[in-house]
Amino acid sequence: MREIRTRMRQHSAALPSVVHFRTLAYVNRHPDADVSSLAAHIGLSLPSASKLVQTLLDRGYLRRQPDRIDRRRSLLTPTPKGRRVVDTARRATRDYLATLLQDLPPAQRATIIRSMQTLRPIFRAEPPTSASKPDHAPRRSKTRTTAT
Amino acid sequence: MREIRTRMRQHSAALPSVVHFRTLAYVNRHPDADVSSLAAHIGLSLPSASKLVQTLLDRGYLRRQPDRIDRRRSLLTPTPKGRRVVDTARRATRDYLATLLQDLPPAQRATIIRSMQTLRPIFRAEPPTSASKPDHAPRRSKTRTTAT
DNA sequence: TTATAATACTTAGATTGTGAAACGATTTCC
DNA sequence: GGAAATCGTTTCACAATCTAAGTATTATAA
Numbered sequence: 001m002r003e004i005r006t007r008m009r010q011h012s013a014a015l016p017s018v019v020h021f022r023t024l025a026y027v028n029r030h031p032d033a034d035v036s037s038l039a040a041h042i043g044l045s046l047p048s049a050s051k052l053v054q055t056l057l058d059r060g061y062l063r064r065q066p067d068r069i070d071r072r073r074s075l076l077t078p079t080p081k082g083r084r085v086v087d088t089a090r091r092a093t094r095d096y097l098a099t100l101l102q103d104l105p106p107a108q109r110a111t112i113i114r115s116m117q118t119l120r121p122i123f124r125a126e127p128p129t130s131a132s133k134p135d136h137a138p139r140r141s142k143t144r145t146t147a148t
Numbered sequence: 149m150r151e152i153r154t155r156m157r158q159h160s161a162a163l164p165s166v167v168h169f170r171t172l173a174y175v176n177r178h179p180d181a182d183v184s185s186l187a188a189h190i191g192l193s194l195p196s197a198s199k200l201v202q203t204l205l206d207r208g209y210l211r212r213q214p215d216r217i218d219r220r221r222s223l224l225t226p227t228p229k230g231r232r233v234v235d236t237a238r239r240a241t242r243d244y245l246a247t248l249l250q251d252l253p254p255a256q257r258a259t260i261i262r263s264m265q266t267l268r269p270i271f272r273a274e275p276p277t278s279a280s281k282p283d284h285a286p287r288r289s290k291t292r293t294t295a296t
Numbered sequence: 297t298t299a300t301a302a303t304a305c306t307t308a309g310a311t312t313g314t315g316a317a318a319c320g321a322t323t324t325c326c
Numbered sequence: 327g328g329a330a331a332t333c334g335t336t337t338c339a340c341a342a343t344c345t346a347a348g349t350a351t352t353a354t355a356a
Contacts, residue, residue, distance in 0.1 A: 017341095017342090019342085034304080034305090035304070035305060035306095036303090036304065036305080044342095044343080044344095045343075045344060045345080046304080046305070046306090047305085047306070047307080047308095047343085047344075047345080047346095048342070048343055048344070049305095050304095050305060050306055050307090051306090051307095051342080051343085052342085054306090055341095055342095067304095070303090070304085070351075070352070071304095071350080071351060071352085072303065072304040072305065072350065072351045072352070073303095073304060073305085073351095074304080074305070100270055100271075101270070104266065108262075108263075108266050111259055111262050111263050111266065112263045112266060112267065114256075114259050114263075115256075115259050115260045115262075115263035115264075116263075118252065118256050118259065118260060119260065122248055122249070123248075165313090167313090182333080182334090183333075183334060183335095184332090184333065184334080192313095192314080192315090193314070193315050193316080194315095194333080194334070194335090195314080195315065195316080195317095195334085195335075195336080195337095196313070196314050196315065197334095198333095198334060198335055198336090199313080199314085199335090199336095200313085202335090203313095218322075218323070218332090218333085219321080219322060219323085219333095220321065220322045220323070220332065220333040220334065221322095221332095221333060221334085222333080222334070
């Protein structure tokens with residue numbers, strides 16, 4: 001499973017860091033994303049998320065617009081370029097996995113598929129317990145919500 | 149699967165970063181570990197690995213001894229404390245997963261187990277392609293073996 | 297209505313982790 | 327025995343992160 005991520009990174013070309021990629025993936029999936037929710041999702045402090053957004057913005061992966069209703073918020077949306085990066089990486093990963101599994105006898109593939117179907121809802125449901133999915137964020141402070 | 153890691157980190161208490169944890173896990177599993185092989189495994193440059201080792205050494209997780217045969221090498225071994233950290237995290241993760249899956253009907257659990265047995269050798273075998281399993285290492289240089 | 301508090305974000309400064317380059321020590325090869 | 331390769335550390339610069347402090351906006355309440 002670790003290899004899945006490695007692959008994703010290898011194919012995401014211009015996007016250096018995991019954090020960058022996760023940010024784009026999140027923004028892709030959440031049309032109402034703002035800086036705070038991003039910070040929570042990535043497991044980053046708000047200032048860090050703010051700078052992260054700024055860099056991604058500078059590099060043309062992201063757009064930032066003030067929310068019309070609450071003008072304190074910055075709404076985040078991917079640019080076409082940003083969307084392309086995520087799509088490409090996803091596709092590459094899928095292809096890689098397909099290659100890896102293509103020689104398995106159909107029965108075993110079926111078993112795997114059934115397992116995944118069982119596991120998906122379980123892992124989808126659980127994460128809330130572990131706060132805001134702070135996968136790659138050490139968070140050293142006393143305010144730490146999650147990691148370490 | 150991401151959650152597995154999150155959990156491991158949550159329970160590893162005093163060990164802040166993923167890199168630190170992976171380092172200890174590697175050293176635990178490879179009695180002949182030296183700085184270079186660690187760097188390769190973690191996907192870090194040699195200088196970074198060297199510093200990483202120094203920190204872990206300062207914090208009492210690791211020992212470093214010159215190799216008797218080749219005195220250029222520094223052999224790395226975990227201290228009891230380092231071993232404990234890995235063991236504890238592993239156990240906690242296992243318990244967590246067990247809890248998560250305990251309510252599944254036995255048939256489904258069996259399916260998952262069979263899947264894992266199928267997948268394990270595949271993922272064990274593949275990684276070489278992606279160089280030295282550089283999971284969490286962006287590696288910005290031209291010498292980059294993997295990431296970005 | 298206006299003042300106070302809370303929220304969303306940004307900026308500033310310090311710390312840490314990383315890599316490249318350069319160096320020292322040791323081993324290998326000719 | 328000497329050149330080349332290997333292993334590791336040190337030095338320096340840069341990027342990412344955090345905390346603390348500041349700004350702007352919205353919510354609350356007197």
